[in-house]
Each structure stands twice: as C-alpha cells, then as structure tokens.
Amino acid sequence: MTSHFDTIVVGGGCAGLSCATALIESGQNNILLLEKKSFLGGRTHSYLDQKSGEMLDNGQHLFLGAYHETKVFLDRISSLDELCFRQHYATILRGKKFGRAILRPKELPAPFHMSFSMMGFKALTIYERVKLLGLLRAFFYTKKQLGRLSVKELLDRCGQSQSSLINFWEPLVLATLNAELKEARADFLMEVLTKGFFSSYSNALAGLSRVPLSELIALPAKTFIDGSGAYVQEGESVISIEDYREQPLLLHAKSGRKYTCDQLVLAIPPGSMKTLSLYSDSGLDRHIETMPRLQASPILSYHFWVDQEIFSQAYMGFVDHEIQWIFNLSAYAKPKQFLYTCIISARAQLMGKTRQEIQTLLQSLIREYFPDACAKVLRVCPSHQAKATWNLKVGDAKISNMTVSPRVFFAGDWVGTDLPCTIEAAVQSGHQAAQLILKSFRNQKNIDQS
Numbered sequence: 001m002t003s004h005f006d007t008i009v010v011g012g013g014c015a016g017l018s019c020a021t022a023l024i025e026s027g028q029n030n031i032l033l034l035e036k037k038s039f040l041g042g043r044t045h046s047y048l049d050q051k052s053g054e055m056l057d058n059g060q061h062l063f064l065g066a067y068h069e070t071k072v073f074l075d076r077i078s079s080l081d082e083l084c085f086r087q088h089y090a091t092i093l094r095g096k097k098f099g100r101a102i103l104r105p106k107e108l109p110a111p112f113h114m115s116f117s118m119m120g121f122k123a124l125t126i127y128e129r130v131k132l133l134g135l136l137r138a139f140f141y142t143k144k145q146l147g148r149l150s151v152k153e154l155l156d157r158c159g160q161s162q163s164s165l166i167n168f169w170e171p172l173v174l175a176t177l178n179a180e181l182k183e184a185r186a187d188f189l190m191e192v193l194t195k196g197f198f199s200s201y202s203n204a205l206a207g208l209s210r211v212p213l214s215e216l217i218a219l220p221a222k223t224f225i226d227g228s229g230a231y232v233q234e235g236e237s238v239i240s241i242e243d244y245r246e247q248p249l250l251l252h253a254k255s256g257r258k259y260t261c262d263q264l265v266l267a268i269p270p271g272s273m274k275t276l277s278l279y280s281d282s283g284l285d286r287h288i289e290t291m292p293r294l295q296a297s298p299i300l301s302y303h304f305w306v307d308q309e310i311f312s313q314a315y316m317g318f319v320d321h322e323i324q325w326i327f328n329l330s331a332y333a334k335p336k337q338f339l340y341t342c343i344i345s346a347r348a349q350l351m352g353k354t355r356q357e358i359q360t361l362l363q364s365l366i367r368e369y370f371p372d373a374c375a376k377v378l379r380v381c382p383s384h385q386a387k388a389t390w391n392l393k394v395g396d397a398k399i400s401n402m403t404v405s406p407r408v409f410f411a412g413d414w415v416g417t418d419l420p421c422t423i424e425a426a427v428q429s430g431h432q433a434a435q436l437i438l439k440s441f442r443n444q445k446n447i448d449q450s
C-alpha cells in the first residue's frame with residue numbers, strides 16, 4: 001500500500017462509506033478510508049451476542065421511503081434488497097386514554113395517502129385531528145425563521161393542544177429527531193413532515209432491514225471498496241493533521257503511521273473532531289474551534305427475549321410509559337427465538353437503570369398492554385449509545401461540508417443537510433462531500449491543462 005492518496009476519508013460510518021463508494025463509482029480509486037475502531041459501520045453496526053448466538057444491532061434503525069440517497073448508496077453496494085418497505089409496517093401507538101391508534105399510509109396521491117389515516121387516528125380527539133390543519137401555518141415561515149424556533153414553540157403557534165403534544169407529537173419527535181419538544185428544531189421537524197410523511201405514499205413507507213445492520217451496510221461497503229482497488233484500514237485512529245499550502249496534507253495516526261493526500265474528508269462526529277491536533281496555515285484549527293457546539297443525545301436500546309409472542313406487528317409505540325417503542329424482530333428479520341428490542345430516545349436519566357429494573361419494567365408493560373399474551377421476559381441485553389445523535393441547538397447556524405481549507409471537507413449526519421441526525425443525513429452529507437472532491441479535482445485538472 002502506498003502512503004500517498006488522492007483522497008483520504010477519515011471515519012467508516014455511513015457518511016464515510018457513502019463518500020468513499022461514491023468517489024470510487026466516479027472512477028477514483030486511489031482512496032484510503034481510515035477507521036478508528038476494528039470494524040466499519042460507526043453508529044450502525046452489529047455484534048455477536050455469545051449467549052443467544054444472535055447478531056444484535058447497536059440499536060434498532062428505522063428507514064423511511066424518503067431516504068433516497070440511502071437507497072442509492074445501498075444499491076451501489078448491492079444490499080438494497082435487504083431493506084424492505086412495507087405498507088403493513090404501520091405506526092401503532094398505545095395509550096391508556098385512547099387504547100390503540102394506527103397510522104398507515106394508503107396507496108393514494110398526496111396528501112390523501114396520509115389524510116384518511118390521520119382523520120381516523122384515535123390518539124387524537126376529532127377536534128385535535130381537525131386542529132392538525134393549523135400546521136399549515138408553518139408553511140408561511142421561512143427555513144431561517146423555523147431554525148430559530150423549537151418544535152414546542154412552533155406547535156404552540158399552530159394551535160396544537162397539550163394532549164396532542166403528549167399523544168402524537170412527542171412520540172413522533174422523539175423517534176425522528178431524538179430530542180425533547182423544547183429542544184428539537186422546528187426546521188428539522190418540517191423537513192421530516194414535508195419530505196417524509198406528507199410528500200407521497202412511497203416516501204411515507206417505513207423500512208426495516210431483514211439482516212443485521214453490519215450485513216446491510218459495513219460488510220457490503222467493505223467488499224465494494226476492496227473490490228475496486230481502493231483501501232480500508234480499520235483500527236487506525238487519526239490524531240493529527242497538517243494542512244500547509246504547497247505541501248500534501250499529512251495525517252498522523254495513533255499507530256505512528258503517516259499518510260499524505262491531496263484531498264481529505266473528515267467523516268467523524270463533532271466530538272471526535274475537537275480532539276484532533278491541527279496544524280495549518282489555512283485556519284482549519286480555528287474553523288473547527290469556532291463551530292457551533294452540538295448537543296449529544298442518547299438512545300437506549302434493550303434487546304429482550306420472551307418465551308412467547310407479545311405482538312405480531314413490526315413495531316409499536318407507548319405514549320404514557322418510560323419504554324417508548326418496541327420492535328418485533330420476528331416480523332422482518334429471522335431471529336432464532338422470540339426477540340424484541342425496546343428503544344428509549346433522549347432520556348439520559350434512564351441510563352442508570354439495571355438490567356433487572358428494565359426486565360421488571362418490560363414485564364409490567366406486557367402485563368398492562370398485552371394481558372392475553374402472558375409472555376415472560378427471559379433475558380435483557382442493553383446497548384446504550386450516550387452519543388447516538390448530535391443535535392444542533394435551536395437558533396444555531398447549520399454547518400457546511402466546506403471548510404476554510406479548499407482541500408478539507410466535512411461529512412457526517414450533523415453537517416451539510418437540512419435533515420435531523422439520521423442515516424439519510426449521513427449518506428447525503430457523504431455524497432455531497434464526494435461531489436465537492438470531484439469538483440475540486442476537475443478544477444485542478446483544468447488549471448493544469450491551461
């Protein structure tokens with residue numbers, strides 16, 4: 001392996017992998033991807049649970065039909081067929097007050113694909129369903145104005161009642177933005193609603209992976225990169241970068257190895273970015289130092305095994321319970337036993353709960369909501385991600401893929417898009433960084449020729 005590359009991508013999550021594979025697809029293959037951990041995938045990975053022999057995901061991931069760039073990426077690495085978008089993956093909410101409410105897109109032109117389902121959505125009273133139309137007011141705000149409002153402020157201005165916040169908006173916002181209503185940005189919510197739920201039937205469909213996340217993303221991406229003649233180096237943590245004009249970019253790894261390149265993509269989370277030592281005459285160090293601070297938000301996942309089926313649907317939400325969502329892996333994957341995963345978003349205070357406490361909590365939820373099931377929780381396996389997403393604070397300006405250095409670009413779920421931190425944001429951002437690199441090579445070629 002040579003140590004000079006046209007492009008080095010640092011970070012092997014969805015952003016880094018989508019960037020590297022897009023560059024390769026465009027004919028570039030003198031590329032190196034460096035990943036700190038011993039495996040690729042970043043926040044989308046799976047690991048072997050020795051006791052059950054199951055491959056478990058670091059956390060359940062839900063996709064949307066509107067994840068167009070993600071579909072392009074998965075298609076490129078030949079794993080799109082493992083993702084299935086189904087109408088029967090309806091969103092079911094359970095609550096003490098209303099029982100069971102179902103939201104299911106219908107194969108009709110927009111906005112009718114959702115309107116009929118919304119009008120019959122029992123989590124809201126008939127009056128509250130009509131009041132949802134108040135949200136049309138949000139379309140009179142510019143993106144900039146929305147970026148200065150929290151979701152709570154926007155919903156208050158649009159006349160949403162307290163009980164609709166609890167029974168509808170909070171579960172939706174926790175699941176899509178991983179933040180509380182008061183902290184989540186209104187512009188991100190509007191993006192999810194307009195591009196995801198309300199733009200078309202196919203965009204509103206939920207998607208789930210038939211295979212563990214690593215088999216959907218990391219492994220096929222690695223096969224793609226290896227097969228192209230480009231390089232991947234796992235277990236290689238970049239600790240410092242030198243960016244001086246007239247010299248190639250120089251990267252130092254923790255292992256002591258050095259790498260040089262013409263273009264660099266930093267596809268790492270903002271927290272990791274701040275730990276890099278930077279030496280530069282372009283002002284890159286100052287650029288990173290003065291970026292808006294992003295707030296890390298947790299997602300707690302608990303995989304749990306039961307002795308019999310609790311429910312047969314793919315997933316369900318619980319509005320007045322500490323457990324927010326439960327996914328039933330038997331409905332879309334092929335677990336060896338009855339395996340479910342529960343998810344709790346943006347609630348750091350629950351991280352201290354022991355397995356036994358969670359097991360008791362789950363057992364009481366089953367008793368309360370599924371008394372006929374009589375299912376017994378046999379084992380719980382926690383997977384906590386304290387830094388699951390990096391949320392931009394209300395009012396802070398968005399961060400661009402471009403930096404002050406014309407040779408260094410950012411990629412990641414937190415940068416360069418109008419989306420909340422999701423796989424789609426990461427992939428879109430990775431693709432954007434690849435486009436910027438290609439443009440920069442084209443410009444350089446034109447200069448060399450003239």
Ligand SMILES: Cc1cc2nc3c(=O)[nH]c(=O)nc-3n(C[C@H](O)[C@H](O)[C@H](O)COP(=O)(O)OP(=O)(O)OC[C@H]3O[C@@H](n4cnc5c(N)ncnc54)[C@H](O)[C@@H]3O)c2cc1C
Pocket residue numbers: 010011012013014015016034035036037040041042043044058059060061062063236237238239267268269272299300301385387388389411412413414421422423424426
């Ligand atoms: C539990 C959980 C549930 C989620 N659920 C959903 C969901 O349902 N739907 C959805 O769309 N999204 C979901 N997300 C969010 C989604 O996983 C992320 O937005 C996405 O994976 C981020 O990808 P990324 O490439 O930007 O960052 P990462 O995946 O964090 O990748 C960055 C990589 O950089 C590496 N790195 C860091 N520093 C260095 C260094 N110095 N040198 C070399 N490498 C370095 C890291 O090890 C990491 O592999 C969820 C996330 C979690 C954690």
